[in-house]
Amino acid sequence: MIGSLYIGGDSLLHRQPAWRKLLVLFAAGIVLFVVQAPEILAGAAVAAAAILATVRPPLRALRRQLTGVAIILAAIFAANAVFADWGTAFAMLFRLSTLVLLALAVTMTTRTSDMLEVVERVLQPLERTGLVNAARVSLAVSLAIRFVPEIFARYREIRDAQAARGLAGNPVALIVPLVVRTLKSAEEIAAAIDARGFEGAHPSGSASGRTGRQGGTAS
Amino acid sequence: MKTQDIVLIALFTAITVVLGLMPPITLGFIPVPITLQTLGVMLAGVVLGAKRGGLAMLLLVLLVAIGLPVLAGGRGGLGVLAGPTAGFVLGWVPGAFVSGLLAERLAAAEKRPARQVVAFFLAAAIGGIGVVYAVGIPWLAFVAGIGFKKAALGSLAFVPGDLAKAVVAALVARGVHRAYPVLPGR
Numbered sequence: 379m380i381g382s383l384y385i386g387g388d389s390l391l392h393r394q395p396a397w398r399k400l401l402v403l404f405a406a407g408i409v410l411f412v413v414q415a416p417e418i419l420a421g422a423a424v425a426a427a428a429i430l431a432t433v434r435p436p437l438r439a440l441r442r443q444l445t446g447v448a449i450i451l452a453a454i455f456a457a458n459a460v461f462a463d464w465g466t467a468f469a470m471l472f473r474l475s476t477l478v479l480l481a482l483a484v485t486m487t488t489r490t491s492d493m494l495e496v497v498e499r500v501l502q503p504l505e506r507t508g509l510v511n512a513a514r515v516s517l518a519v520s521l522a523i524r525f526v527p528e529i530f531a532r533y534r535e536i537r538d539a540q541a542a543r544g545l546a547g548n549p550v551a552l553i554v555p556l557v558v559r560t561l562k563s564a565e566e567i568a569a570a571i572d573a574r575g576f577e578g579a580h581p582s583g584s585a586s587g588r589t590g591r592q593g594g595t596a597s
Numbered sequence: 598m599k600t601q602d603i604v605l606i607a608l609f610t611a612i613t614v615v616l617g618l619m620p621p622i623t624l625g626f627i628p629v630p631i632t633l634q635t636l637g638v639m640l641a642g643v644v645l646g647a648k649r650g651g652l653a654m655l656l657l658v659l660l661v662a663i664g665l666p667v668l669a670g671g672r673g674g675l676g677v678l679a680g681p682t683a684g685f686v687l688g689w690v691p692g693a694f695v696s697g698l699l700a701e702r703l704a705a706a707e708k709r710p711a712r713q714v715v716a717f718f719l720a721a722a723i724g725g726i727g728v729v730y731a732v733g734i735p736w737l738a739f740v741a742g743i744g745f746k747k748a749a750l751g752s753l754a755f756v757p758g759d760l761a762k763a764v765v766a767a768l769v770a771r772g773v774h775r776a777y778p779v780l781p782g783r
Contacts, residue, residue, distance in 0.1 A: 380614070381666070382665050383664045383674045403679070442666075442671050443676055444676075446672060447676065447680045447682075450680070454741040457741075457751075458741075458742065461744075462742075470741060474740070474741070477680075478676045478679055479676075480679070481680075484675050485664040490664050490665060493662070493663035494663050497659065514598070514603055518606055518610075519659065519660065521603070521608070522611045522657075525607065526611045526615060529612055530615045530618060533615055549636075549765050549769075550765060550768045550769055550772065553616075553769045554769050557640065557644060557773050558773055558776045560608050560612055561773070561777050564605045565601065572600050
């Protein structure tokens, strides 16, 4: 498993349902691009930072998530300050900061499983058209999460073996066996899943079955 | 779509996450550190083909959206997708798709080794650089309000590293295709 960015807690934000937070975030994204006044956007940025603070995020997590975007925001600020004017530059800085801070607050207070539930609900109308199948999406998500540590271990094993052969630092000699071994393992994993009677991959699946042609169209 | 396709997609998403875990490489003549994550984007297309490659990247974007730190440097979550460079991540989906499409048409059935490597390189570069930037740059220009030209200029620093990755992707694709081909041909 890989750890999620969720931070446990009991803040007001933690207690909101995932869909409500996402809806507010989406609405905030639209409103922020309509508002032009730097003063109002500055207030919004302060408010967003305050909201994120109520979540009590660890500093390390904040630094990891925000350093990269801070550099980009600084570059954008500089470009706008030079080529436009200070007002535009500050408005854009506060607007983008607000958005990133709010989005981070949502991510840090919402469990991965709750987020996935919203995704599944959004996908429901698409499922009726036969384009997607929620059972398959969930399977794919859990498989990917499950196999990251395994593939990472495999990578380290191959890296050590290639280093012993004098091939350290040759990315092709490292990645070809990594990919080939991983592709080969897919066969076994798929057989194991089918043996357990996973229904999502077949048109007759009861998990998806409403009308006859479900799922079959996507194959 | 068979169970095995779903497994292949999920495993390739995992490979791309693992490539992002590698420490970034700094080369003297390239101004920004290179992470290997976008190598995974190119590889998804040229190894799995258009459809499964694109879906593998869509799955990766989904993992980002639900709050998993799957991007290089342990980043992830909605903050990434709300940020000004979100287009460069979302562009991975059509990028891998186009890489796959080109690989299927140009490289899958090519017998001559040198030509096949060149075809894989073109597929990786056009999808993994051309298409990704074609989404990322206008996105950045619009969201940051800095105009297309400046957004493109700022992204230029990443091109040398990406070209180097397309070369690696082409060589890897050829190696994988010889050992265990899963790329649909036509």
